[in-house]
Amino acid sequence: MSVNGEVLNTTDGLLYFKYWIENTICKNKDIRFVNCSKGARIKGTYEMELLDAISKYC
Structure with missing residues (x-):
């Protein structure tokens, strides 16, 4: 899922990295x-x- 609510297609490697x-x-x-x-x-x-x-954190 993307930050704007769309479903994203990805690879197993990138999905593993996201979970990490x-x-x-x-x-x-x-x-x-x-x-x-x-x-x-x-x-x-x-x-x-x-x-x-x-602007908020720096």
């Missing part, structure tokens, strides 16, 4: 992870536009 990222996020609850991509929805992240993230 989600597992890493789950193990680091004290860190805020921001997804500024236009790609996959990643469990445990906050989704926002890149410029919004820069």
Whole structure:
């Protein structure tokens, strides 16, 4: 699933990488992870536009 709600086609390798990222996020609850991509929805992240993230966190 993409950040805009569309179904994404992907490879097994990229899907495995996504699960690895989600597992890493789950193990680091004290860190805020921001997804500024236009790609996959990643469990445990906050989704926002890149410029919004820069102005908010930098």
